[in-house]
Amino acid sequence: MAKVSLDQKARKANGNDRSCGKCxxxxxxxxxxxxxSEAFIKGYKKGYKQASVEYNKEKEISKNTII
Numbered sequence: 001m002a003k004v005s006l007d008q009k010a011r012k013a014n015g016n017d018r019s020c021g022k023c024x025x026x027x028x029x030x031x032x033x034x035x036x037s038e039a040f041i042k043g044y045k046k047g048y049k050q051a052s053v054e055y056n057k058e059k060e061i062s063k064n065t066i067i
Contacts (some may be wrong), residue, residue, distance in 0.1 A: 010044040 014037055020026050028036070 006045055006048060009048075010041040013044055014040045031033070 017040075020028070022037075025032055
């Protein structure tokens with residue numbers, strides 16, 4: 001199985017979760033579509049990294065906790 005980069009995951013999620021039907025600018029010109037897509041991808045990456053940090057902190061805390 002090929003390793004998938006974070007950018008590829010973000011672009012796939014962007015394609016799966018299009019909210020163009022709910023957008024005030026629908027149908028949008030190509031420039032608006034590009035801005036919207038890039039914003040989604042940037043937010044996806046930011047959220048993914050934040051979730052990774054939180055997961056690692058939880059993992060470290062549970063590792064150090066003795067029951």
